C-alpha cells in the first residue's frame with residue numbers, strides 16, 4: 669500500500685508531514701517521540717512502532733539520513749515503516765519482529781543537512797552547525813560519537829567532509845541520539861544506521877582494526893544476509909567489520925552503540941556501487957529498499973532468537 673509515494677524522494681517538509689500523518693493513521697501502533705533538535709532548531713522525531721501485543725521489553729533502533737546526501741536512507745526508513753504497518757499480522761517475519769521488539773525509527777537524523785541538499789548543495793554530507801574560527805559549516809555526525817574520537821579516518825579541519833566536531837557529542841543531533849539510547853539502555857538490543865552508497869553490511873569496529881568479541885557471530889549474520897540478497901535480488905553486498913571492509917572511520921554511531929552495550933550494531937551502505945552513487949534514481953528505490961528490508965529482517969530475527 670502507499671504505492672508510488674514510497675517510490676519517490678521527499679522534501680524535508682513532506683517527511684515531517686508524513687511522520688504526523690503516519691501517527692494519525694496508525695495511532696494503535698505508532699507513537700512519535702521528540703528526542704531533540706538540530707543545530708538550526710528543527711525537531712528530531714522518532715517513530716515508535718509497536719505490535720498489538722502487551723508491553724514488550726525490548727526494542728531495535730534504525731536511524732536514516734545521518735549523512736545529508738544519502739537520500740536512499742530516509743527513503744528506506746519510510747519504506748520500512750510503511751511495510752511494517754501494512755504487513756503486520758500478514759507477513760510472518762515482520763509480525764515476529766514487532767511482537768518481540770518495538771522499533772524506534774529516526775527517519776532524518778540530520779534534517780538541516782538534508783534540507784541543504786534540496787536547496788543548495790546536493791552533495792552536502794555533514795550537519796549545518798557553525799564552527800568558531802572558521803567560515804566552514806558542519807561536522808560529520810558519523811565522526812562525532814565518542815569512539816576513538818578524531819583519530820585516523822576523521823579530520824580536525826572544519827572545512828573537511830569528515831570533520832569530527834569540536835569534541836565528542838559536540839553536535840545536537842549526536843547528543844539527541846546518544847541521550848535517547850542511554851535512556852533506553854536496557855531495552856534497545858539492536859542498532860542499525862542506514863547510509864549509501866557501495867552496497868555493504870558492516871559491523872564494528874570501524875574506529876580500529878581490533879576484532880570485537882562476537883565478531884564471528886555478527887560475521888555469520890551479515891554473510892547470511894548478503895547470501896539471501898544475492899539469491900532473491902541478484903545483487904552483491906560486501907560484508908564484514910568496517911575498518912577492513914570499507915575504511916578506518918572513528919567516532920561512528922555504530923562503534924559507540926556497540927561499546928555502550930548494544931552488541932548487535934550494524935551500518936548498511938545501500939545501493940549502488942558508484943554508477944549513480946548518492947544520486948540513485950527514484951526507479952531504484954524499491955529494489956534498494958527491499959534489499960535493505962531483507963537484511964534488516966534477517967538481523968532482527970537473529971537477535972530475537974538470541975534474546
Ligand SMILES: NCCCCC[C@@H](C[SeH])C(=O)O
Pocket residue numbers: 735810863864865870874910914915917919920921922923935937
Ligand atoms: N561507523 C563507520 C561505519 C563505516 C563507514 C560508514 C560510512 C558511511 Se557514508 C562513513 O561514515 O564514512
Ligand SMILES: [Zn+2]
Pocket residue numbers: 734735738810862863864
Ligand atoms: Zn553515510
Ligand SMILES: [Zn+2]
Pocket residue numbers: 863864865866937
Ligand atoms: Zn557511505
